[in-house]
Amino acid sequence: MYIIKNHTLNNQLKGFYNTPALFENDYYGFTQFELEDIDVENFDISNIQILQQLPLGKRVEYFFDALITYSLNYERVLKNIQIIHDKHTLGELDFIIYDKKRDKYIHIEMQYKFYLYDESFENEIDRYIGPNRNDTLVLKLQRLKEKQFPLLFKEETKSYIPNIDLNNIEQKILFKCNIFLPRHLKNKKLSLINNDCVSGYYLSFKEFIADDSFKNITLFVPHRFDWLSAPSSNENWKSYNEVKDDIEYFINLKASPLIWSKYTNNGEIVIERFFVTFW
Structure with missing residues (x-):
C-alpha cells in the first residue's frame, strides 16, 4: 500500500512546480498561464489534503490550488465545476481564478503529462504519445480547443457560474510536461516544444534486458504518484535483479513503467529517468 508522508508530498509539490511549461510561447491558439515565483522549498503543505489513491492528474490540481491560495495576486473563485444538463455531464471547468492586479477573471485548464517522442510519425505534433499509447498531445489540444474552452460559454454553464462576468x-492553459526521447536521440533538440521539458529517454523492455550495463547500476521503480518527484530525492536504490521482476510485472500488464537510475561516471554521480516500454 502506498503511504503518503509529508516529505513525499513536498517532493511531489516541488516536482510539479519545477516542471516546465510544454510550450515556450503561445501555441495552437492557447495563451499560457505562468505561476508566480514561489519558495516551494519552504512551502507549508499542511493544508493540502490528498487521498492516497487520488490519480496523478487530480493530485496536481490540489498542488495548483494550494499555490493559488498562497498567492497575493490571485484568488481562487471556483474549481472542478462539473456542468450537468438533463442528467448528462457536458464537461468540467478546472479553475476560475480572479486576477486582483488586473481586475479580471481567468479560466484555466490544467494538464500535467508524460509524453514519449515517437519519431515514426511524419509531423512533430503527432510524435508526442503517452507511455501506454493511449494518450496523445494532438488529441489533448483538440479536446481543449473544441470542448473544454467552449464549455465556459455554453448556455447550460451559466447557472453554474452566476457571479462570473x-x-x-x-x-x-497551464500545460506542464515531461518529454522522453528514444535512447538513440537523447541529445536531439526539438523544434516545437520547450526543450527544458526533455526529462530523459526510453527504450523497449527487450532492449533493457539485452543491455548488460544496467546490471552495474542502481535502479528504482517509483510509484506513479512519485513520477512528479525528482529522482535525487530517492533514498531507496536497488540492484538490477531486485527491480527486473517489478519491471516485467508492468510489461505483462501492457504498461510502461518509469525508472530512476543512479551511477557514477568519471567520479560524478549521474541520476537519470527513463521509461521501459512494453511496445
Whole structure:
C-alpha cells in the first residue's frame, strides 16, 4: 500500500512546480498561464489534503490550488465545476481564478503529462504519445480547443457560474510536461516544444534486458504518484535483479513503467529517468 508522508508530498509539490511549461510561447491558439515565483522549498503543505489513491492528474490540481491560495495576486473563485444538463455531464471547468492586479477573471485548464517522442510519425505534433499509447498531445489540444474552452460559454454553464462576468474573462492553459526521447536521440533538440521539458529517454523492455550495463547500476521503480518527484530525492536504490521482476510485472500488464537510475561516471554521480516500454 502506498503511504503518503509529508516529505513525499513536498517532493511531489516541488516536482510539479519545477516542471516546465510544454510550450515556450503561445501555441495552437492557447495563451499560457505562468505561476508566480514561489519558495516551494519552504512551502507549508499542511493544508493540502490528498487521498492516497487520488490519480496523478487530480493530485496536481490540489498542488495548483494550494499555490493559488498562497498567492497575493490571485484568488481562487471556483474549481472542478462539473456542468450537468438533463442528467448528462457536458464537461468540467478546472479553475476560475480572479486576477486582483488586473481586475479580471481567468479560466484555466490544467494538464500535467508524460509524453514519449515517437519519431515514426511524419509531423512533430503527432510524435508526442503517452507511455501506454493511449494518450496523445494532438488529441489533448483538440479536446481543449473544441470542448473544454467552449464549455465556459455554453448556455447550460451559466447557472453554474452566476457571479462570473463572462465579458471580463480570459482563458489560459497551464500545460506542464515531461518529454522522453528514444535512447538513440537523447541529445536531439526539438523544434516545437520547450526543450527544458526533455526529462530523459526510453527504450523497449527487450532492449533493457539485452543491455548488460544496467546490471552495474542502481535502479528504482517509483510509484506513479512519485513520477512528479525528482529522482535525487530517492533514498531507496536497488540492484538490477531486485527491480527486473517489478519491471516485467508492468510489461505483462501492457504498461510502461518509469525508472530512476543512479551511477557514477568519471567520479560524478549521474541520476537519470527513463521509461521501459512494453511496445
